[in-house]
Amino acid sequence: MRKGETIKVYNDTDSGRGRGVDCSIVDIDHAARKVWVRFPTNQVLEMTWHARRNVYTGRMARMEFTADSTTS
Numbered sequence: 001m002r003k004g005e006t007i008k009v010y011n012d013t014d015s016g017r018g019r020g021v022d023c024s025i026v027d028i029d030h031a032a033r034k035v036w037v038r039f040p041t042n043q044v045l046e047m048t049w050h051a052r053r054n055v056y057t058g059r060m061a062r063m064e065f066t067a068d069s070t071t072s
Helices: none
Strands: 006-011 021-029 036-039 044-052 055-058 064-065
Touching: 044 064
Parallel strands: none
Antiparallel strands: 006 021, 006 064, 021 036, 036 044, 044 055, 055 064
């Protein structure tokens, strides 16, 4: 994952992870294991790495979003 790259972010309640939103990576903090992504609506979401689930997760408007490190 690199800054400026596009990744697919999924709503965690979406069963089967069928649909996702393409978001660009705004910033990455490898030491804190955090990624900031920008939605097409120009909102920025902070996502934190969860090793047990092997995904980045973030919450916005009472919804949880996920993205794995291999998503592109």
